[in-house]
Amino acid sequence: MAAEQGFGIFKGVEYCTNKPIILKTNNGRIVKKLDGTGNNSDNLPWIAPGLVDLQINGYSGIDFNTLPLSFESVHKATEILWKEGVTQYIPTVITNSPERIETILEIISKAIESDESRHTIAGIHLEGPFLSPEDGPRGAHDAAYIRPPEWEMFVKWQKAARGHIRILTLSPEWQNSPNFIKKCVESGVKVSIGHTAANSEQISLAVKAGASLSTHLGNGAHAKLPRHPNYIWDQLADDRLWAGMIGDGFHLPASVLKVIRKVKESHTILVSDSVNLAGLSPGVYHTHVGGKVVLTPEGKLHLAESPDLLAGSVKSLRKGIENLINMGVCSFQEAWEMSSLHPSTFLGLQTKDGLKVGSPADFVLFNRNKNEIQVIQTIKNGEIVFNGLKVEKN
Known part of the structure; x- marks a missing residue:
């Protein structure tokens, strides 16, 4: 070779x-x-084909959402992800103050445009702050910064990102969501439904307006839902929506992973949704989101005081592929393509073939x-x- x-x-x-x-x-x-x-x-x-991760919050101690952040540290994360077989990824910027989001977007955009990235960073995924304010669907996103969609603010952030925001996750339960989604899609941004408490009509209107993906379907949800209808069924049943899912073995059981894969077929995308503790040794850590957390030898990250509550994912796409095979969710080829060809196709990347x-x-x-x-x-x-x-x- x-x-x-x-x-x-x-x-x-x-x-x-x-x-x-x-x-x-x-x-x-x-x-x-x-x-x-x-x-x-x-x-x-x-x-x-190289692996493509559409949702990654950080890796090996590098957090894309904590300041100070430098484009050198983003490059370091890229180099570490190469070791995992990742040839393209989308850093995910989550809910924060408008000023901090703007600063982080500026830094990551510099990393995207530098020669050191080797075009590995395929854009930015903005997850929030236009999410559900409800406990459960909101997940670990800071309630203080949750807000309804605001087009002028998004335009300002996209300018700071030099046009590199490729995916936006929002909840369509806000009254002005359909019009906002339509503007995003017209500007070339993929809109994903996530961290939502939206009803069936709101989800339908969002898809009609151009939403095309479900962010980590089955997570960022209430602990208990009506058996039907509910926003998980609604998204699962809509053929126009692709589905992202976390395959770390803790966020979703094998039965749910298998159902999503069977229903969505080639529109299924495996994501890591990893946080900055991914790739680090087991132990007790302190994070800006979950506070004191425990990373177990098995790769489960949970709140120190509540072992049943997850504090994020710490497994790479490579490990997600291994988990799907070990759990009998799908074949090796299917798992690999969910992590490479499928996300490339969704984003229209040249690597889709x-x-x-x-x-x-x-x-x-x-x-x-x-x-x-x-x-x-x-x-x-x-x-x-x-x-x-x-x-x-x-």
Whole structure:
């Protein structure tokens, strides 16, 4: 496996066909795809499209929502995510004061436009502050900053972000939501329904106005709901809505994950929704949202005083894929595509065609020990941005 002066040759077993292939890259693109020889029992790695995370709040001690934040620290997070096989991601900025949101958006936009990012950051996901004020659906978002949608404020934030806000999560229970959603969509922003207590009519109007995604469906909700109708059923049943879901094994049980996948099919997107404690060692931590929290060896993050209450997700997309397979939710190919091709398709990214000739050379080489995934190399635009093992050049 080699990549020099823009030209590279990579060999592996294709994730979806189980057959050996050879990918040749040049100028950041896949220029040839050839049949190879051997198989993964011959010590060939697997090869698959790079992972794409549409919802990530932080990683390995770096919090995209806590000031001071520098674009250097955002770059550091990008480099760490390369080790996880992530070739594109959307930093998520959550509910905060208008001034802090503006500052954070400015910093992340600088990271997006710098050469160091290698175009790994595909935009910004603004989750809030136009969410439900109710306990339960609001989740961990600060009630002091929850507010109804305001177009002038969003325009100001988008200007601070230099146009990089790609996804906005809101609750359509606010009276002016349909008109606001329509303006967002017309401006090129994807609108997602989340942290909501909206009724059936409000959700229907939101989708009619252009909302196209459900943010971590099944979470950010009341602990108890009417059996029907309710806003989870309404979103699940609407074929126009894609569904994001957290696959860490704690936010949703296998039965719910399986139902969402079966109903939404190719419109299912796996997200990490990880917080800054993801990738850190088990222990007791203090966070600006949950206060004193406990990260268990199993990867569960909960409030120290209430073990039943989650304080966020701390597992990467790679671990989410492993969890879905171990829980019997779906096949390996399906789990991987939920984490790569599906989010790319939703956002209209050039990587939506995966390993086809002409696509960006964004892919991952990895080993599988049963269902455990070990990333060997991450290739971004034809460049090896992470090399986990010493690999001989061809």
